[in-house]
Amino acid sequence: xxxxxxxxxxxxxxxxxxxxxxxxxxxxxxxxxxxxxxxxxxxxxxxxxxxxxxxxxxxxxxxxxxxxxxxxxxxxxxxxxxxxxxxxxxxxxxxxxxxxxxxxxxxxxx
Amino acid sequence: xxxxxxxxxxxxxxxxxxxxxxxxxxxxxxxxxxxxxxxxxxxxxxxxxxxxxxxxxxxxxxxxxxxxxxxxxxxxxxxxxxxxxxxxxxxxxxxxxxxxxxxxxxxxxxxx
Numbered sequence: 001x002x003x004x005x006x007x008x009x010x011x012x013x014x015x016x017x018x019x020x021x022x023x024x025x026x027x028x029x030x031x032x033x034x035x036x037x038x039x040x041x042x043x044x045x046x047x048x049x050x051x052x053x054x055x056x057x058x059x060x061x062x063x064x065x066x067x068x069x070x071x072x073x074x075x076x077x078x079x080x081x082x083x084x085x086x087x088x089x090x091x092x093x094x095x096x097x098x099x100x101x102x103x104x105x106x107x108x109x110x
Numbered sequence: 111x112x113x114x115x116x117x118x119x120x121x122x123x124x125x126x127x128x129x130x131x132x133x134x135x136x137x138x139x140x141x142x143x144x145x146x147x148x149x150x151x152x153x154x155x156x157x158x159x160x161x162x163x164x165x166x167x168x169x170x171x172x173x174x175x176x177x178x179x180x181x182x183x184x185x186x187x188x189x190x191x192x193x194x195x196x197x198x199x200x201x202x203x204x205x206x207x208x209x210x211x212x213x214x215x216x217x218x219x220x221x222x
Contacts, residue, residue: 006152034210041215041216043202043213043215044200045213049210089152089153091153093208094207095207096141097158097166097207098141098143098155098207099155099169100145101152102152103152103153
C-alpha cells in the first residue's frame with residue numbers, strides 16, 4: 001500500500017511558466033516532508049523540505065506548500081527553466097523511515 | 111571528497127547467486143537507507159538503520175538483509191537472487207530523519 005503518492009507521472013510546462021507538482025500521503029504520523037530531484041543515471045538530490053508545523057517554505061524559485069488536513073503537499077517552481085527537467089520525488093518521514101512517492105517527470109520546453 | 115559511495119556500479123547476476131551491494135559514507139551520518147527504483151513504482155524503502163548496531167525493515171524487505179556494524183558501512187545482501195530483484199539500488203544517508211538524505215550514484219543490478 002503506497003503511503004506517499006504522486007498521481008501525475010508526467011508534467012510538461014513552458015519555460016517561464018509555473019510548474020506545480022503534487023503529492024498526497026495517507027499516514028497522518030508523517031511530520032516532515034521533502035522534495036528531491038533526479039536526473040538520469042544519478043542519485044536523487046535534495047531540493048526543499050517542510051516541517052508539519054509549517055504550511056509553506058520558500059527557497060528561491062521553489063516553494064513547498066503543506067495542507068495537513070488534506071494530507072497534501074505541492075511543489076511550485078516559478079519561473080520554470082529547461083534545467084528543471086527531471087524526475088521529482090516527494091518524500092515523507094516519521095520516527096525512523098523516509099518514504100518516497102512514485103515520482104513525476106517534469107519537462108520544461110522552450 | 112565527502113559523500114556516499116556505492117559499489118559495484120552495475121552487475122549482472124545469475125539467479126540463485128548471493129550478492130552484496132556495498133555502501134559507504136564518510137559524513138558520520140547516523141541514518142542510512144537502501145531503496146530500489148523501479149519504473150512506475152518510484153523509490154521503495156528496503157531496509158534502514160537509524161544508528162550503528164540497529165536496522166529496520168522498510169516497505170519491501172523480503173529477499174534482502176542488511177547489517178550496520180559501524181557508522182560508515184551499510185551493505186545490502188541478496189541471499190539468493192531472483193529476476194524480480196532486477197532494479198536500480200540506491201543507498202542514502204542522513205544525519206537524522208529531519209535533515210536531507212544524501213544518495214549514492216546507484217547500483218544497476220540485473221538478475222538473469
